Amino acid sequence: MIITDDFVMINYPKTGSTFARDIIFSIYARSGRKIVDLSLPVITNTTEIGNKSQHGTVEQIPVEHRHKKIVSILRNPFDRYVSLYAFKWWHKIPPAPINIIKSKFKSFPNLSFSEYIQMTMEYSRSNVLKAYNYLGPVVSGLDTLQHIAYYSRNPFAAFEALSTNGNTYSSIEPYMENVTFLSQQRLRKDICNYLNHCGFDDEQLEPIMSAPELNVSRSSELESWEKYYDSKLYDEVAILEQPLLEKFNYILGVK
Numbered sequence: 353m354i355i356t357d358d359f360v361m362i363n364y365p366k367t368g369s370t371f372a373r374d375i376i377f378s379i380y381a382r383s384g385r386k387i388v389d390l391s392l393p394v395i396t397n398t399t400e401i402g403n404k405s406q407h408g409t410v411e412q413i414p415v416e417h418r419h420k421k422i423v424s425i426l427r428n429p430f431d432r433y434v435s436l437y438a439f440k441w442w443h444k445i446p447p448a449p450i451n452i453i454k455s456k457f458k459s460f461p462n463l464s465f466s467e468y469i470q471m472t473m474e475y476s477r478s479n480v481l482k483a484y485n486y487l488g489p490v491v492s493g494l495d496t497l498q499h500i501a502y503y504s505r506n507p508f509a510a511f512e513a514l515s516t517n518g519n520t521y522s523s524i525e526p527y528m529e530n531v532t533f534l535s536q537q538r539l540r541k542d543i544c545n546y547l548n549h550c551g552f553d554d555e556q557l558e559p560i561m562s563a564p565e566l567n568v569s570r571s572s573e574l575e576s577w578e579k580y581y582d583s584k585l586y587d588e589v590a591i592l593e594q595p596l597l598e599k600f601n602y603i604l605g606v607k
Contacts, residue, residue, distance in 0.1 A: 448475040
């Protein structure tokens with residue numbers, strides 16, 4: 353999480369947030385304007401509870417900064433799953449005890465992408481829900497559940513609304529914070545446009561367009577995500593991530 357006099361930025365994992373955080377920090381530091389980079393305890397999943405992370409949530413915004421605008425980044429859920437798969441954080445911190453995972457996925461950690469998605473739905477979703485003591489039915493995909501965890505001030509109520517009112521964004525909207533989302537697909541341009549509104553001129557923002565990529569998880573982040581999906585897997589993920597796709601399709605750019 354970064355905090356400036358102009359806004360608070362929530363660093364949502366695997367959306368280009370490392371690049372955004374570093375380049376914004378650099379732009380503010382060069383201008384002499386105040387910016388703070390907060391490392392906060394993980395509260396969004398049970399496998400990492402208490403570890404320090406750059407990825408804070410709206411619940412963790414310090415009280416004295418809660419009046420400020422909130423900005424973050426959205427990424428096409430299909431593409432984000434591919435990035436999570438390629439980054440292999442799940443090798444380092446598996447979503448369940450290895451013996452349990454191997455009882456269903458015998459080749460772990462050498463999983464195909466389809467197997468990774470199955471494992472994620474089997475274990476990773478419940479890790480998010482359990483972090484908020486929610487034990488009800490799971491009707492959404494991991495990206496939707498993480499979206500709630502990061503951008504709702506009452507995740508438990510939002511999870512309950514999904515199971516009660518249906519897997520749509522309208523079910524959870526009353527519990528979601530007002531956030532300005534930048535698009536991961538046009539991230540450099542969106543950062544420039546946002547910082548223009550914060551009073552930075554084009555000369556100050558020029559480094560954004562020439563800065564190198566950071567923390568990329570596959571040989572090229574321009575590699576097409578489509579090749580990882582057959583029609584069946586695509587449809588399964590589309591149903592699970594329906595809330596995000598219906599609400600943010602104009603930002604996500606999903607066909």
